[in-house]
Amino acid sequence: MRVYKPKDNVQKKAYYSDRFFISPQVPKFDVESDEVFAKDLEAIKAKFEVKEAYIQVEQMVVFINPEDNFKVLELLKNDLEYTQLSEMSAIDWLADKQGFEIFYQMLSMNKRKRLRIKMFIKNGEAVNSVEKLFRSADWSEREMFDMFGIEANNHPFMKRILMPYDWKGHPLLKTYPLEGDEFAAWYEVDKIFGKEARDIIGPELRDTAKVDRYDSDRFVRLGHEVPKGTTITGNEPKVEQNYQEEDGVFLVKKLNKKDSVIVTDPQR
Amino acid sequence: MAQHKVNYTQSGGLPVALTSIDKIVNWGRSNSIWALTYGLACCGIEMMASGASRYDFDRFGTIFRASPRQADVMIVAGTLTKKHAEFIKRLYDQMTEPRWVISMGSCANTGGMFNTYATVQGVDRVIPVDLYLPGCAPRPETLQYGVMLLQQKIRANKASRAQVAKRLM
């Protein structure tokens, strides 16, 4: 895996930066501006510590302590009618804050409101599983473990869900290269043929746009095919496309191109 | 009752056609290429379309089978993920010889647009491929043409030819 480097690294620095530029933010509103949310927040605040709360895009965002997550979600589900956990995962803030932000996106069909519970954990910490409350958390927590390496305590089956069980690394971390580390690059070769096959099969060719028209071993030009291995000059004659060999195929009538009709009307 | 009519003016008066063993074996092989149903992603939809009524693969003798043990050709239609790589190899090993592989679409050929950690960059890293069909996704016509080319390839080889492993594994 690559090591963390600060994002403002010199080579990537822009030549010119606007000193007065303020990156646009989605506006945040006070929770008091919505009475339903205000009541919900009261109910949460009565029992748990709330670090921050605001309304963004008509959804309330509440920051809580990571130890409280099960209890808060229990309260939301049983008392405040947020009966669905529509989404949950983590956000990688390792470079900036040495930790992850975990979010739970809740939906109340009765109140027609969406609410997001957020919490921050340090790198290496585990969270409490909410699988007992919401069945949808089962796979989401496994995915969170698979993609970020965050374990959920008390989860019935804490294993990878998308990547193979013997995979190394957590692909959604910002440090994980998109094209994979060395383990990923040789995964299928190592697993099927063993490490000694690496030399025979060779490294992955990642440049998919690479077409060498002078390479007649691996490419042919349609309509101008030549036998494999021929040196290509660039002015190969056009080869007539025949579906059958010259001397014909046993018992199969040969197509006579002159007698055939080309249908131009697709709606025939 | 059906009457068998013998044309005594042809073939020396006998209902006989002469050919070589190679030709008749290859004729049988090339006109009954049973394909393993192997749709892995969106290309699989085009493969299904090729099998359905409009493009009608059955007239080439290509009938999709659900078991590798009954199949002659494996049409790898779609994205091969690293997780799935071992299974494609196992299914390929389960096919009886002679066997062929058509790699259909950019994903199966080279990994295609999925230049990521999770995609095998071309099925030929795992199994030997006879025919690569370009396109994303190739039209059913391309697949038909591919099957015809495969028929030609089968007929061009000796029937008794031992199947040579393309890779020493």
Ligand code: SF4
């Ligand atoms: S080549 Fe294109 S159509 Fe085929 S599986 Fe890949 S992405 Fe889908």
